[in-house]
Structures are given as structure tokens and as C-alpha cells.
Amino acid sequence: MNKKTSLWTKIAPVVVLTGICVVVTAALALTNSKTAPIIADRERSAQDSAKKVVLRAGADFEAVTDLKGLPPAVIEATKAGNGAGYVLTVKGRGYGEFIVMVGVGADSKVAGVKVTTQNETADIGGKLVADGSEFMQNLVGITDPKSVQGVSGATLTSNGMKAAVKAALDAAVILSGGTVEVPVVPAPEGFNADKAAAMIPGATFTEVKGGMKSDAGTIVYGEAQGMESVVRVAVAFDKDGTMLGIYAYTGRETEYVGDTVGEDAKFIDQFKGASDVDKIQAVSGATITSTAVKDAVKAAIANLETVKGAA
Amino acid sequence: MSKFSLVSKGILKENPVLVLVLGTCPTLAMTISVTASIGMGIAATLVLLGSNIFISLLRKIIPDSVRIPAYIVVIAGFVSVVQMLVHAYFPDLYNALGVYLPLIVVNCIILGRAEMFASKNSVVDSALDGLGMGLGFIVTLVVMSTIREVFGAGTFAGYTIPFLSKYTIPILVKAPGGFFVFGLMIALAARFTGTKANTDCESCPGAGGCGMDKKEA
Numbered sequence: 001m002n003k004k005t006s007l008w009t010k011i012a013p014v015v016v017l018t019g020i021c022v023v024v025t026a027a028l029a030l031t032n033s034k035t036a037p038i039i040a041d042r043e044r045s046a047q048d049s050a051k052k053v054v055l056r057a058g059a060d061f062e063a064v065t066d067l068k069g070l071p072p073a074v075i076e077a078t079k080a081g082n083g084a085g086y087v088l089t090v091k092g093r094g095y096g097e098f099i100v101m102v103g104v105g106a107d108s109k110v111a112g113v114k115v116t117t118q119n120e121t122a123d124i125g126g127k128l129v130a131d132g133s134e135f136m137q138n139l140v141g142i143t144d145p146k147s148v149q150g151v152s153g154a155t156l157t158s159n160g161m162k163a164a165v166k167a168a169l170d171a172a173v174i175l176s177g178g179t180v181e182v183p184v185v186p187a188p189e190g191f192n193a194d195k196a197a198a199m200i201p202g203a204t205f206t207e208v209k210g211g212m213k214s215d216a217g218t219i220v221y222g223e224a225q226g227m228e229s230v231v232r233v234a235v236a237f238d239k240d241g242t243m244l245g246i247y248a249y250t251g252r253e254t255e256y257v258g259d260t261v262g263e264d265a266k267f268i269d270q271f272k273g274a275s276d277v278d279k280i281q282a283v284s285g286a287t288i289t290s291t292a293v294k295d296a297v298k299a300a301i302a303n304l305e306t307v308k309g310a311a
Numbered sequence: 312m313s314k315f316s317l318v319s320k321g322i323l324k325e326n327p328v329l330v331l332v333l334g335t336c337p338t339l340a341m342t343i344s345v346t347a348s349i350g351m352g353i354a355a356t357l358v359l360l361g362s363n364i365f366i367s368l369l370r371k372i373i374p375d376s377v378r379i380p381a382y383i384v385v386i387a388g389f390v391s392v393v394q395m396l397v398h399a400y401f402p403d404l405y406n407a408l409g410v411y412l413p414l415i416v417v418n419c420i421i422l423g424r425a426e427m428f429a430s431k432n433s434v435v436d437s438a439l440d441g442l443g444m445g446l447g448f449i450v451t452l453v454v455m456s457t458i459r460e461v462f463g464a465g466t467f468a469g470y471t472i473p474f475l476s477k478y479t480i481p482i483l484v485k486a487p488g489g490f491f492v493f494g495l496m497i498a499l500a501a502r503f504t505g506t507k508a509n510t511d512c513e514s515c516p517g518a519g520g521c522g523m524d525k526k527e528a
Contacts, residue, residue, distance in 0.1 A: 013377040020369070020381050024388035031392045035399035042402055 054103030054112030057084040070174055071167040072224065072298040075099075077175060085111060086175055088168040093225050094160030095120050098129065102168035110165060113139045125157030139165055185210050185221040185303070188232035188249035199236035199245055211300075211307040217244065220307045222300030226253050226292035231262075233293060235271075235300040243301070246271045248293045258289030271297065314439055321443025328451040329500035333419040337411050339489045341452060342459050345468045348452035350404040351411060354393055356445025359421050361389045363429040363441035370430050382425045383416070390416045420444060451496070458492055459483045 051061050060081025067077060076089035085105040092098050096119030103111035113136055115129040128135045128151055135158065138148045145165045150158030170180045196205055196212055196219055203214035211220040217238040223230050229252035236244040250262035261267060261283050267290065270280045277297050282290030327333045334355070341351040365385050366373075373381045394412050398405045405412065415421065424444055429437040461467050463483030465476030482488040 009374070013374045016369075016373055017377045017381055017384070020373075020384050024384055027388060028391055028395075031395045035395040038399040039395075042399075 050101065050114070050116070051078055051080075051087045051103070054101050054114050055080055055085055055087050055105065056103075056112065057105070058082065058087065058103070059084070061087070064175065069302055070171045071302070072295045073164060073167040074171045077171060079175070086172045088171045089116075090164040090167050090171075092160045092164035092167075094118075094129075094157035095125050098160065098164075100129075100161065100164050100168075102165055104168060104172035108143055108169070108172065110140050110142050110169065113165065120154075120157050125154045128154050128157050129161060135161070143169065145169075179306075185223050185299070186232065187221055188234050188247060189251065190249055191234045191247055195247055196234070196236075199234075199247065200238070208307060210303055213308065215239075218304060218308050220300040220303050222296040222298070222303065224292045224295035224299060226250065227258050227288040228253055231289065231292040231296050233296040233300060235297055237304055241304060243271060243274055243297075245269075246293075246297055248296070250289050250293065253286075253289045258286045261286050261289045261293060267293075277301070314435075317436055317439040318443035318446070321440065321445070321447035322450055323447070323500065324504050325444075326447045326451060326500055327420045327423075327444045328448060329497050330504065331420075331423065332497070333423045334448060335419075335493070337414065337418060338452060338455065339486070339493060340411055341408075342456035342489065342492075343463070343484045344407070345453065345456045345460050347407045348456040349449065350401075351408055351415075352445070352449030352452045354397065354404075354408065354412060355415050355418060355420065355448055356442070358386065358389045358393055358415055358418075359424065359445045359448075360438060360441040362386045362421055362425055363437040364434055365389075366425045366429040367432060367434045367437035373430075378426075378430065382422060382430075386421050386425070387416045420448060455492055455496060459489065463488060 048061055052058060058080030061078045062081055064077035064079055064086075067074060070077065073090050073092060074088050075091050078087045078089075080086065083106060085103060087101060087103050089099060089101050092100055098115055098118035098120065100113060100115045102113050105111040114131065115136075118126065118129055120126045120129060127133060130136070135148070135151055139145070139161070142148060142165075145162035148162060150162070173180050193205065197203065199219065200214065200217040203216035205212040205214045205219070211218060211234075217236060219234050219236050221232060221234055223232045225231075231248065231250050231253070233246050233248040235246045238244055246268060248262040248268060251259050253259045253261065264283050267281075267283050271277075274280060277294050280294060282294075321327065323330075325331060328335065328338050337351055337355070341348045362382070362385055366382055369381070369385075390413060393415075394405075397408070397412065424440060428440045432440070457467065461472060461475060462480050464481075465472055465479045480488070483492065
């Protein structure tokens with residue numbers, strides 16, 4: 001046994017623990033450097049073959065980097081280099097949140113659908129979105145999800161899936177240079193001419209489909225699914241398209257949690273002059289409602305040009 | 312204790328799952344499938360072997376006051392290395408094990424053997440003990456998963472069994488069934504070894520630092 005000095009007994013724990021940590025870290029770094037490229041390669045080819053599942057004719061997939069102007073639910077877009085169409089990854093909301101890949105062919109028809117992550121009720125919505133289910137098969141080959149019947153007893157999941165497919169179809173149209181018809185979004189509850197005047201002082205407004213026009217600026221309505229209700233916003237833009245501020249109605253969200261997000265000044269003020277909605281900080285404890293407000297604002301931004309030109 | 316008995320005790324007399332009652336979470340979770348059980352068993356055994364050897368090598372250097380953090384760093388390190396290797400070279404196994412692969416870090420068998428054996432015995436003995444415990448773990452998992460998969464799902468390692476697949480007992484592949492089978496196996500093991508399973512405070516690996524002062528709640 002070594003003679004232990006009292007100094008050693010004092011510093012031994014620190015030295016030994018640090019030494020062990022250094023050795024273990026080195027081993028981890030070494031293993032990671034060897035395995036990380038293999039894992040990355042595998043993920044990439046899994047992603048590619050996953051894309052082929054929904055767009056069998058596709059090849060040479062390249063990611064679309066600019067998602068501006070696409071429906072906010074579309075989180076990823078890939079173009080098939082051989083002109084076979086697009087693969088869109090859409091984040092949808094059924095009973096829970098799910099992610100679905102939709103392949104849209106060059107003929108603007110749905111080429112394939114595959115749910116990659118979902119949290120639906122096991123035997124109800126879950127069965128609906130399983131590969132090969134009748135509902136999923138009905139979605140292939142359509143141009144308008146309204147033609148597909150939902151499944152009774154699984155309303156939320158059916159509607160969520162149909163909305164996701166619609167977003168994918170719209171995205172494909174936009175990516176190939178077309179325009180999509182804007183659904184008429186109603187004004188948020190509690191929004192009236194006085195509130196509009198407060199957002200763009202001195203303007204005289206004419207009401208149009210989806211918003212209000214004036215020479216001093218435009219107000220565009222947007223909506224997105226929140227926790228318990230559809231959250232609607234009115235976004236004010238000045239003549240140059242800079243966001244002046246928003247009015248959001250969240251009164252039907254979870255009591256005491258999300259329902260006051262629309263009145264939270266600290267949150268709403270962030271939108272004044274904001275250029276990147278994603279950087280806006282959500283209200284802590286009310287993430288889903290805050291995200292819905294942000295998504296609704298993004299939808300309004302996407303509709304700005306359409307409302308400006310509307311009658 | 313002879314070298315052979317060091318290994319063999321882990322298989323029945325001191326079976327980590329059925330007698331020492333350690334590592335019950337992965338046992339209950341993985342035994343719904345024979346292939347997943349074998350994969351988990353091998354992964355856990357590799358970690359156990361590595362950590363026992365390493366901790367035994369360092370047993371005279373690690374001061375008593377920091378032994379638990381030191382063991383955990385070593386074990387977590389080994390698990391992370393195994394995790395990266397499995398992810399890179401056995402991706403199907405990686406997907407099958409899912410979250411239970413990183414959970415090997417808190418698998419009581421590993422921390423338990425580090426505390427109960429590797430910290431007090433030679434490197435060779437500790438390696439043999441790790442091997443024995445690992446084998447016992449694998450054997451238990453395979454036996455239990457055979458019962459649950461064959462009678463619960465009518466398949467064995469994914470292959471459908473012609474007659475049984477028509478008359479399955481689905482509860483066996485859910486949590487309650489898992490506990491039934493587990494309890495029965497503990498009882499059987501107690502019968503064969505003539506000892507009682509370790510459900511008292513003294514034999515828990517956390518006894519050294521237990522906040523309950525070694526008294527049951």
C-alpha cells in the first residue's frame with residue numbers, strides 16, 4: 001500500500017475522477033469519429049429510399065432550401081431531379097401531432113403517402129394512418145383531399161391527414177411556379193375597424209377577402225390550429241410589406257394557459273417590425289398556442305400579396 | 312470460489328434477474344421478442360464485461376468518496392461506445408432496442424456488480440463474474456421471451472408457429488402478462504436454487520448510499 005500523505009487524500013478524489021473523465025471522453029471521441037460518418041451515410045440513404053417510397057418514379061433528390069411562401073405546415077421539401085415531382089414533409093395535427101411524407105407527381109396528383117411519426121390513438125387513428133390502410137390508399141392519386149371520405153370515429157385524425165395532404169399539394173403547386181387559391185380566412189374574434197385603425201393610424205380601410213386594404217398598408221388575416229381551437233390573427237403590414245404588428249385572438253385556448261397569449265403584451269410586441277417569425281419567443285407554458293399564433297402569422301404573410309391584389 | 316463457479320453462479324444460483332432481482336426494466340420491456348432479447352442481452356453483457364474489468368483495474372485508485380460517480384462515468388462511457396457501434400454496424404438491432412440501449416446505463420445489474428463485486432475483487436475474477444452475470448441475463452431473457460412470444464404472439468424470432476398463432480394469449484405480450492411470467496419464473500428459480508429471491512434491503516446495490524437508512528419504506 002502506498003504511503004498516503006494527507007495532501008493526496010484531499011486531492012485524490014478530484015484527480016482520479018477528472019482522470020477517468022478524460023479517458024472516457026477520449027474513448028467516446030474516438031468511437032464517434034469512426035462511427036459518425038457511417039451513421040450519417042446510412043441516414044441519408046434511408047431518407048432517400050424513404051423519399052422513393054412516396055415518389056417511386058423520383059431520382060436525384062435535392063432538398064429545397066427556401067420554404068418561403070409554402071404553407072407553414074410543410075417543414076421540408078425535396079425536388080426530384082428527374083422531374084418526377086416533389087416530396088413534401090408535412091407536420092400535421094390529428095389527435096396528436098404527426099409527420100407525414102407526401103409525394104406529389106408531375107401531374108399534380110398524390111403519388112404516395114407515408115406517415116413517419118405519429119401519436120394517434122392506437123386502435124383508432126393509428127390504424128387509419130398505418131401503411132396500406134384503406135384511408136391511406138384512398139389518398140393516392142387524388143388532386144383534392146375533399147374527395148376522400150373521412151373515417152367515422154376518427155374525425156380528428158382524418159381531418160388532420162386531409163389538411164396535411166392539401167398543404168403538400170399546395171406546396172407542390174407553389175414550387176412549380178403556380179399560385180394557390182387563398183381560402184377565405186375570417187377576421188379574428190374581437191377585431192374591428194377601431195383595432196385596425198390603431199394598428200395603421202390614419203388609414204381608411206376597404207374590406208376585402210381575407211383582410212383589409214388601405215393606401216397606408218394592408219391587414220391580412222391568418223389562422224392555424226392551436227391546442228383546442230383555431231387561432232386567428234390579423235397582421236398589419238405597411239406599404240413596403242414590413243410587419244407593423246399583430247392582433248391575435250386566443251380566447252378559446254386552454255383556460256388560464258393559452259387563452260391569454262393573445263393579450264400577452266410581451267409576446268405580441270415582438271411582432272412589431274419582426275422579419276423572422278421563427279425567432280419570436282413563445283410564451284413559456286403555452287408553447288402550442290404561441291406556435292399557433294406564429295403559424296397563423298406566417299400564413300398571413302404568405303397571403304399578403306393575394307390580399308393586396310384582392311377586390 | 313473456483314473460476315468456473317464464478318461464471319456459473321450467474322446462471323442460476325445468483326441469477327441477476329431472478330434471484331438478485333436486478334435489471335427488471337429491460338427484462339420486462341425486451342422479452343416480448345426473442346431477437347430483441349438476444350440483442351439486449353449481448354449488448355448488456357458487453358457493457359458489463361467492460362465496466363467490471365475497468366472498475367476492477369481502478370479499484371485501488373478510486374477513492375471511496377467518489378466511487379459512485381466514477382462507476383457511473385465509466386458505465387455511461389461504455390454504453391455510449393456500444394450505442395455508437397450498434398447504431399453504425401447493426402442498425403436493425405439499434406431500432407429494435409430503441410430507448411432501452413442507452414438505458415443500459417441505469418441497468419442495476421451493471422452498477423450492482425460494480426459495487427458488489429468488481430470494486431472488491433481481482434480483474435480476472437471480475438471479468439468472469441461479469442461474464443457469468445451476463446450469461447444469466449441472456450438465458451433469463453431468452454427463456455422469458457420464448458414463453459411470451461410463443462404463447463403471446465404465436466411467433467418465435469419472427470417466424471409464425473402454425474398451430475399456436477391461431478390461439479394466442481395476447482396479454483402475455485403486454486405489461487400485466489410480463490409481470491405474471493416474471494413472477495412465476497422467480498418462484499421457479501427459488502424452487503430450484505432453494506433460496507429466496509433478494510427482495511430485502513441489504514442485498515440492494517443501493518444499500519451503501521440508501522436514504523432510507525436500510526429500512527423498508
